[in-house]
Amino acid sequence: MRRYSGGVDQPRYAAPAAALLALSFLPPPAAAQTGLVIEDGQAQIVPAFADSSTWVRHDLWVETEFDSDGDGRPDRVHVDVTRPGQTDGEGLKVPVIYETSPYYSGVAGIDFAHFWDLRQEVGGEPRPRDPFPPTIRHIESQPRISRSHMATWVPRGFAVVHSQSPGTGQSQGCPTVGGANESLGPKAVIDWLNGRARGFTTVDGNEEVEAYWATGKVGMTGTSYNGTLPLAAATTGVEGLEAIIPIAPNTSYYHYYRSNGLVRAPGGYPGEDIDVLFDFIFSGFPEVRDYCLTNVRDEMTAQLDRTTGDYSDFWAGRDYLNHIDGVRAATLMSHGFNDWNVMPEHSHRISMALRERGVPLQIYYHQGGHGGPPPLERMNRWFTRYVVGVENGVEDDAAAWIVREGDDREEPTPYPSYPHPEAESVTLRPDGDGNWTGILSVDGPADDDGAGDGTGTVVDNFSFAGDQLAAAEWSNHRLLYATPELREDVHLSGVATVSVRVSADAPAANLSVWLVSLPWTGSEEINDDLITKGWADPSNAAAEDIASPRTGTGLTPGEFVEVEFALQPDDQVIPAGSRIGLMIFSSDKDFTLHPDPGTTLTVDLGATRLSLPVVGGSAALRRALSVPTSD
Structure with missing residues (x-):
């Protein structure tokens, strides 16, 4: 003393x-x-x-x-x-x-x-x-x-x-x-x-x-x-x-x-x-x-x-x-x-x-x-x-x-630090019909017959909250893609990013992304369903720094742009038995503006990516998904 x-x-x-x-x-x-x-x-x-x-x-x-x-x-x-x-x-x-x-x-x-x-x-x-x-x-x-x-x-x-x-x-x-x-x-x-x-x-x-x-x-x-x-x-x-x-x-x-x-x-x-x-x-x-x-x-x-x-x-x-x-x-x-x-x-x-x-x-x-x-x-x-x-x-x-x-x-x-020093970015790709629940895979659909090069569409409607969309079996107001069931816990630590190639039939639109744990249970436990979230304006896709964009170019209806942005930082262990889901939609009822419903967003799945900060990297995620490594 x-x-x-x-x-x-x-x-x-x-x-x-x-x-x-x-x-x-x-x-x-x-x-x-x-x-x-x-x-x-x-x-x-x-x-x-x-x-x-x-x-x-x-x-x-x-x-x-x-x-x-x-x-x-x-x-x-x-x-x-x-x-x-x-x-x-x-x-x-x-x-x-x-x-x-x-x-x-x-x-x-x-x-x-x-x-x-x-x-x-x-x-x-x-x-x-x-x-x-x-x-x-x-x-x-x-x-x-x-x-x-x-x-x-x-x-x-x-x-x-x-x-x-x-x-x-x-x-x-x-x-x-x-x-x-x-x-x-x-x-x-x-x-x-x-x-x-x-x-x-x-x-x-x-x-x-x-x-x-x-x-x-x-x-x-x-x-x-x-x-x-x-x-x-x-x-x-x-x-x-x-x-x-x-x-x-x-x-x-x-x-x-x-x-x-x-x-x-x-x-x-x-x-x-x-x-x-x-x-x-x-x-x-x-x-x-x-x-x-x-x-x-x-x-x-x-x-x-x-x-x-x-x-x-x-x-x-x-x-x-x-x-x-x-x-x-x-x-x-x-x-x-x-x-x-x-x-x-x-x-x-x-x-x-x-x-x-x-x-x-x-x-x-x-x-x-x-x-x-x-x-x-x-x-x-x-x-x-x-x-x-x-x-x-x-x-x-x-x-x-x-x-x-x-x-x-x-x-x-x-x-020792945050993000976890062993966290590495792992890329996942969506495929399939996201109005139901499509596939989110580490490799992506890597065959030669064009699989994974399709599109998914979202009809904007602000009246549906994000938790409703995540829980829905089918909805044309969101696209949802999920991994297979995890066989082991997966520790995410850091900042997930998404790159979405998207077009709209309007000159401007909201773009919202949630990372979720499925099945969506509606539990009151704060970590049971939601992992993290992010939002972006596709009009700023070409910005030098999209996090603080000085100018936007607007959207040409029907023309695709590539929007890459960070979701909110997180450190969360996703338990075995869950599926990691990527949900893409337009207006987020509780956070964004509420434009008139009806704008349609089209997502190019072959050019859309999710990067997850996984502790242990690709090997850890593949092991949890029982996916063979490239070795």
Whole structure:
């Protein structure tokens, strides 16, 4: 067990933050201070810190470097602090766990009448949206912004800090939903914790507040939007932000509201788009409402482009991958493989980029839906190593922690990396009548009589949901191809891709692909039926980067195009007795636009492929299917 003092009395900001941290870990003076206790590489609960009646609580406003509400003055963001009483009584300096959010002062109720109308032709003009009325009551005073993390981290010797995003609650400015001020707001708070920005006792006053009690070392975490903002702050490269644990973060608003050039809603919120989210969170000061609506929300509506669904400078500015070079904070990423709101690609794309750049990285994936933090032990080891500065060897732990099917989320299985290092891409080809259930084979129909060179047709009809189509014995609204029954379990790990050669009898159409486990049972167990999903706009088939396509060429009715795109990342063991199925259809009722039914898509089966990331590669899949190897 290692005990750390909180430091010796020092003039406020008499030394840089790094020097203060070094001083804070000197041996305690003769009159021993209360300090952090480290055991097994983790900060432990200290009884003197755990007495909440001794905690110091206060709020303040931190001055930022931006003016997003056009009043000619730098915006100030509202902050609350909860810290051990020893930070005053004993001069203790402590590290900080910080969460920021646009949700702390309430949100608009879900009213789909104010979402975008899904009844729109693909590539056609959307019907005008009726914006939300100003239904979020502004809260004038909120000294305690949130209680999150306090019970976990203050007893372990950390301060917990919350702040409200610009334009929400008592923070000045306008919400920008991924705009620069959402990154610079938390940066300002971290600067204040390090003595580089000014804090004030009131939103418009001049009495300053200093963070004399802080070591300057900060860890950020949060879920969903609150998980997005730690990454946003990290992209600024702000000194003092040592570690982040984003949970189900939205790392690109384009990828949140679009897929491969296709207008696509997040799961559970059909018709939502970025301007709808603005309305949902705008709880800020009433006197700037008109300015923010005109200069931010209406500009979003003008630029979001629900006609083509293409990428643009507007979306690029809200894609954190484009700012990834600024990230230095050690990152423990957390996500669910069945999160159809903020889909797992959001964490995967950032994790891969950070790994390439040598940023300390671990990932925790579970099999559930939206949200779900890593086990506290993993979070504690991460923050203890990178925020407290204790050499606990966390960097030598497994790089990937994955909760296996049916396991407790507190007991993930360690792996050397994600995707699994033994995963290899295996190509499968469809054949036969997919309106029934055709064949999906490793070799494909490799004879010389033209088998496998046929076509399959899909008649678009948005009124049939994907699970209905997967369960149907026959349907002309989808094509379904399946492997023979697996004789052994098959472990998929990574990103499956599809290449579909398709034509349509219309100038534009939705294209949806599900990877399923058959027979479709309708089970409530999250891994029993669905493996993963993906969507694309065939009009963007020729795009240099279909994941973020800048332009589309449109479709010439009857002319084939080849569309290759990734499905959502996954790590799943498909059990023996199942069949792996590829389902191709057009409109996905719960995710895409709802054009008039009747568009016919024709799929060239001979030029259509599915590539699966199979642990053990082709040999493992062939063995599971009892297919002889080519050797």
